[in-house]
Amino acid sequence: MILEVNHVNGWYTKDKHIIEDVHFQVEAGKIYALLGTNGAGKTTLLHILTSIHSQYSGEIYVCGEKLTPDNIVRLKQQRYFIPDHPDLFDEMSPLAFMEFVHGLYGKTFDIQRFQQLCGAFAFETYVHQKISTLSLGNRQKTALINGLLLQCPLLIMDEPLVGLDVVAIETFYQELRAYVAQGNSALLSTHLFQVVDSVCDEAFILHQGKIKDHVVVNKQRSMKETFFRVIEHE
Numbered sequence: 001m002i003l004e005v006n007h008v009n010g011w012y013t014k015d016k017h018i019i020e021d022v023h024f025q026v027e028a029g030k031i032y033a034l035l036g037t038n039g040a041g042k043t044t045l046l047h048i049l050t051s052i053h054s055q056y057s058g059e060i061y062v063c064g065e066k067l068t069p070d071n072i073v074r075l076k077q078q079r080y081f082i083p084d085h086p087d088l089f090d091e092m093s094p095l096a097f098m099e100f101v102h103g104l105y106g107k108t109f110d111i112q113r114f115q116q117l118c119g120a121f122a123f124e125t126y127v128h129q130k131i132s133t134l135s136l137g138n139r140q141k142t143a144l145i146n147g148l149l150l151q152c153p154l155l156i157m158d159e160p161l162v163g164l165d166v167v168a169i170e171t172f173y174q175e176l177r178a179y180v181a182q183g184n185s186a187l188l189s190t191h192l193f194q195v196v197d198s199v200c201d202e203a204f205i206l207h208q209g210k211i212k213d214h215v216v217v218n219k220q221r222s223m224k225e226t227f228f229r230v231i232e233h234e
């Protein structure tokens, strides 16, 4: 199991739990969606899973190892997080940024794969340009290409399609499928049913901080129908 989340509660102030008794598992080879309305707690949960937010109780296992304050740094190499507004180094070029992050993660930079991904995302023209001068979509492509290159077993993304054009979205779906086919897994938050139907294997519906349903994505039945049935019962 790549990720195991056991009875996790999360808060900003002790008197109010934003995440309540969340438990689920993430297997290798699959793409999972975290689907929920505004304020449901998606970002908070992703921040807990990536050790950005430390105010939580419960247990999190990453690649079979329980996350503790002592192994946070080591286990960081097992998961890569792409936030909704990636914090990139503006003065660097995308290439320099990616090489830098690979160094931090102790990973070899695969230049051939980098070139393939740049081709697939129509990104070749931008690799030496300063990040501060890139458009929103091209900044997002920098973060996504970097995440796909790093090959961490768990790729976690908060609203990964922000700013991407329709061609890039299709490329992202294809590349993400190839990524998990290599034995990795991905967990992404989204508001968009189409993303879930197009690329995800399973979805967790998060509502008011609780996982209300765990759905295996079924091409015959739209996610929209399932989602509204679940949240309208509340």
Ligand SMILES: Nc1ncnc2c1ncn2[C@@H]1O[C@H](COP(=O)(O)OP(=O)(O)OP(=O)(O)O)[C@@H](O)[C@H]1O
Pocket (backbone or CB within 6 Å): 012, 018, 036, 037, 038, 039, 040, 041, 042, 043, 044, 045
């Ligand atoms: N830093 C913070 N301090 C206090 N409360 C916060 C903080 N960040 C988020 N919250 C609260 O936690 C709850 C969940 O927010 P969160 O951002 O996790 O939801 P979300 O599902 O990602 O929402 P959205 O879809 O709008 O991005 C909200 O009620 C929000 O106001």
